[in-house]
Each structure stands twice: as structure tokens, then as C-alpha cells.
Amino acid sequence: MARLIVLGSAAAVSDAEHDHAQLxxxxxxxxxxxxxxxxxxxVKLRHYGIDPDGWPDLILTHFHPDHVxxxxxxxxxxxxxxxxxxxxxxxxxxxxxRVEVMMAAFQWETWPGFFPVSFHRVPEHANIPVLDNDDFxxxxxxxxxxxxxxxxxxxxxxxxxxxxxxxxxxxxxxxVDLARDVDLLVHEAAGAGFGHSSAxxxxxxxxxxxxxxxxxxxxxxxxxxxxxxxxxxxxxxxGPVDLAEDYGEYAI
Numbered sequence: 001m002a003r004l005i006v007l008g009s010a011a012a013v014s015d016a017e018h019d020h021a022q023l024x025x026x027x028x029x030x031x032x033x034x035x036x037x038x039x040x041x042x043v044k045l046r047h048y049g050i051d052p053d054g055w056p057d058l059i060l061t062h063f064h065p066d067h068v069x070x071x072x073x074x075x076x077x078x079x080x081x082x083x084x085x086x087x088x089x090x091x092x093x094x095x096x097x098r099v100e101v102m103m104a105a106f107q108w109e110t111w112p113g114f115f116p117v118s119f120h121r122v123p124e125h126a127n128i129p130v131l132d133n134d135d136f137x138x139x140x141x142x143x144x145x146x147x148x149x150x151x152x153x154x155x156x157x158x159x160x161x162x163x164x165x166x167x168x169x170x171x172x173x174x175x176v177d178l179a180r181d182v183d184l185l186v187h188e189a190a191g192a193g194f195g196h197s198s199a200x201x202x203x204x205x206x207x208x209x210x211x212x213x214x215x216x217x218x219x220x221x222x223x224x225x226x227x228x229x230x231x232x233x234x235x236x237x238x239g240p241v242d243l244a245e246d247y248g249e250y251a252i
Contacts (some may be wrong), residue, residue: 002135002156004028004163006248007044009189012066013222016075021218027135028158033057040074047201052078052087057131060091060128061167063098071099074108079114086116090130093121094148124148126174141178143169145195153178157176161252164211168218179209180216184250186220189229200228203236217244
């Protein structure tokens with residue numbers, strides 16, 4: 001069965017138990033998609049039996065350090081480990097242009113025998129196809145954050161399940177559209193304010209969208225216990241609520 005795996009769950013300030021928010025999709029037919037790269041995913045991917053050649057697709061939701069800062073070291077390590085397979089990177093033009101500049105700053109053109117990398121720019125509009133492979137169809141919606149950012153709607157072909165991922169956002173109608181009738185909504189809970197949402201607001205979005213289950217992610221962990229967020233979300237959402245935690249898995 002396909003799985004959604006939480007590689008990281010924390011907001012911008014991580015700790016020893018919570019890495020930056022990052023997701024892994026594994027499909028029934030072998031498809032592997034990584035969502036965001038704020039910290040190097042290679043060690044965790046190896047834990048799931050995925051070698052440096054074994055994941056062809058990376059989606060970057062926006063150009064903030066906790067979502068993209070590990071792209072250079074991840075690519076360098078895959079090159080040093082002998083990767084030959086192409087890597088496809090998807091994101092908004094705002095993000096892709098800056099990632100290319102970041103890689104140029106490291107002079108990656110001087111790394112001999114580097115594997116092929118292609119950048120796929122996603123238009124900043126609602127319900128835009130991002131990728132379609134043997135296991136998943138993934139669509140993007142713009143969110144309301146500090147900079148251009150996308151959330152994702154993931155259709156799982158084998159099971160028919162649908163997953164929503166808000167990424168970083170204030171509550172806006174587009175997130176309700178993204179999450180309409182999903183089996184699982186993975187929603188940020190960094191706290192109410194410009195560019196972010198509280199757990200209660202995540203619950204409101206889940207309720208309005210008709211989501212069947214809610215998992216809270218991208219929450220604050222430094223000097224605090226995030227488990228109270230589950231009770232907060234339950235004040236506005238009557239369905240099951242989880243705290244997404246590192247290495248947590250969801251059968252999809």
C-alpha cells in the first residue's frame with residue numbers, strides 16, 4: 001500500500017526530535033516523491049530502503065530556508081555517492097530561479113560527472129498539475145504566506161484516496177478548495193498570524209472542506225510541548241486529529 005511518511009514535522013526552529021517539515025510519498029508501483037528539502041533527507045530515505053538513485057522527483061513549496069536550504073548538500077552528497085539518475089525539481093518560478101542561483105553560488109558546474117537535473121516551473125494558479133506518474137497525480141494551489149508558496153493536493157491512483165497539504169499559509173478559501181473531501185489533510189499549525197495558521201484554524205479548514213482526518217504539521221517545538229495542539233484542533237474539527245511526528249506513516 002502507498003504511504004505518506006513524515007520526514008520532518010517542525011516549523012522553522014527545529015530540535016533534536018523534530019526536523020524541518022518535509023514529506024515522502026511512496027507508491028504501490030515504486031514511485032517516490034520528496035516534498036521540500038530544508039534538511040538533508042538522504043539518511044531518512046536510506047532508513048526506508050531508498051538509495052541515492054531511487055527518488056526522481058522533488059517538489060519545493062517555497063524558497064524559505066527551512067524548506068530549501070539542504071538542496072545543495074543533498075545534491076552534492078548524491079553526486080559523491082554516484083547518483084546517475086536524473087532529478088526533476090518542481091516549484092514556482094520564484095523558488096526555482098532562486099534555487100538555481102543558490103546552486104550557481106556553489107559552482108555546481110565544476111562538479112564533474114554530475115547527474116542531470118531539470119527545473120519545472122509551476123504557474124502560480126489554482127489546481128495546476130505538478131506531476132503525474134504511475135502512482136500519484138499532484139496538483140498545486142497558491143497559499144497566503146510571506147512569499148509565493150504552494151500547497152498540494154495528491155491523488156493516489158491505486159487506492160483512490162486524496163491527500164491535502166496546506167504548506168505554510170493563513171486560512172484562505174483556496175486551502176478549502178485544495179482540501180475538499182480529502183481523506184487526510186496535513187495542515188500547518190505554527191500559530192495564528194500573518195502567513196500562518198493555528199491548530200484551531202486548521203481544524204476550521206478541515207471542517208469546512210469536509211476532510212475525513214487532520215494531521216497537524218509545521219508546529220513550534222522549541223521549549224514547548226506541541227501535543228496540546230491536538231486538543232486545540234478538536235475544538236473546531238470533529239474528526240480524527242493527529243500530531244504528525246518525524247517517521248510517522250500514513251497508509252494512503
